[in-house]
Amino acid sequence: MGSLFSKSISLRKSVKITDDEFIQLRDFIYDKSGIYVDIKRKYLFESRFSKRLAELGLGSFVDYIKLLKVDRMELNKLFELVTTNETSFCRDMKQLEAFQNNVLKEKLDQQRAAGKKELFIWSAGCSSGEEPYTLSILLHEALKMELASWRIKITAVDLSPPMIARAKKGVYGEYAFKTTPDAIKTRYFTKDPEGWKVKPTVAKLVNFQQMNLNDSASLKRVARSHIVFCRNVIIYFDADMKKRVVTSFYDNLMPGGYLMLGHSETLHKIASTFKPVYHPGTIAYLKEG
Numbered sequence: 527m528g529s530l531f532s533k534s535i536s537l538r539k540s541v542k543i544t545d546d547e548f549i550q551l552r553d554f555i556y557d558k559s560g561i562y563v564d565i566k567r568k569y570l571f572e573s574r575f576s577k578r579l580a581e582l583g584l585g586s587f588v589d590y591i592k593l594l595k596v597d598r599m600e601l602n603k604l605f606e607l608v609t610t611n612e613t614s615f616c617r618d619m620k621q622l623e624a625f626q627n628n629v630l631k632e633k634l635d636q637q638r639a640a641g642k643k644e645l646f647i648w649s650a651g652c653s654s655g656e657e658p659y660t661l662s663i664l665l666h667e668a669l670k671m672e673l674a675s676w677r678i679k680i681t682a683v684d685l686s687p688p689m690i691a692r693a694k695k696g697v698y699g700e701y702a703f704k705t706t707p708d709a710i711k712t713r714y715f716t717k718d719p720e721g722w723k724v725k726p727t728v729a730k731l732v733n734f735q736q737m738n739l740n741d742s743a744s745l746k747r748v749a750r751s752h753i754v755f756c757r758n759v760i761i762y763f764d765a766d767m768k769k770r771v772v773t774s775f776y777d778n779l780m781p782g783g784y785l786m787l788g789h790s791e792t793l794h795k796i797a798s799t800f801k802p803v804y805h806p807g808t809i810a811y812l813k814e815g
């Protein structure tokens with residue numbers, strides 16, 4: 527670490543954050559990721575970041591903010607501290623069943639009828655990969671032997687490099703299966719010394735990359751999609767960032783495409799461009815056209 531930051535290597539347990547420092551750090555995080563941290567979380571912040579400051583040998587948040595401005599690796603560490611990566615295979619089964627029986631079925635039928643056996647899906651905020659692999663599994667279940675004649679691409683992105691690395695590795699412990707029927711686990715995973723490894727046929731459909739949803743230029747480079755999944759991600763953004771991200775999804779989707787959000791998320795007051803389509807268990811947001 528450069529001398530600018532190497533003062534007072536104290537192993538103190540908690541470094542206090544002033545309101546002013548909190549606001550500086552909050553604004554920095556918002557600027558870099560679109561994640562908005564409410565002042566109510568200031569003390570949670572203080573405890574989470576104190577450990578990192580101690581590891582770095584920094585005695586104040588002022589020094590930490592200086593470091594963040596010049597050190598890209600530290601910025602990635604910061605993202606790890608502020609994001610919640612909670613996920614699992616087949617998360618929210620009720621929604622997934624409604625998606626499979628309605629949205630996915632409709633899109634597959636439409637594509638078949640148009641003689642275009644191709645489907646492009648974007649999983650935005652994919653964490654360690656459970657969501658896009660689940661989508662690949664749903665496609666295997668829906669298409670069975672017919673899958674071989676389809677061109678399917680699931681683009682899965684996340685802000686966090688360690689999450690993307692885990693996703694690419696594709697080996698999971700029991701926790702990742704807490705919402706998964708056993709039959710799915712044994713059909714699509716093989717036992718590995720480190721856990722359960724996703725089968726190559728499932729992995730083949732998914733392409734992972736690190737991407738910041740706050741970076742509109744990167745979002746524009748994602749191939750156009752028939753379906754966008756962005757579940758349990760926009761919940762961490764403020765209204766302005768939600769609007770920007772949802773507009774990017776709208777622009778990315780092909781006419782007739784659908785946006786799927788998490789069960790506690792809504793486009794109410796965010797975007798009126800999509801038409802909500804209600805199914806028991808989920809709302810799918812349609813880009814008409």
Ligand SMILES: C[S@@+](CC[C@H](N)C(=O)[O-])C[C@H]1O[C@@H](n2cnc3c(N)ncnc32)[C@H](O)[C@@H]1O
Nearest residue numbers: 559609610612613651653684685738739757758
């Ligand atoms: C709670 S997880 C949701 C995972 C999965 N979609 C699901 O529902 O199970 C939220 C994910 O969003 C990612 N995320 C947060 N802000 C992001 C941003 N600005 N760009 C890309 N990913 C982001 C986090 O890194 C985290 O992995």
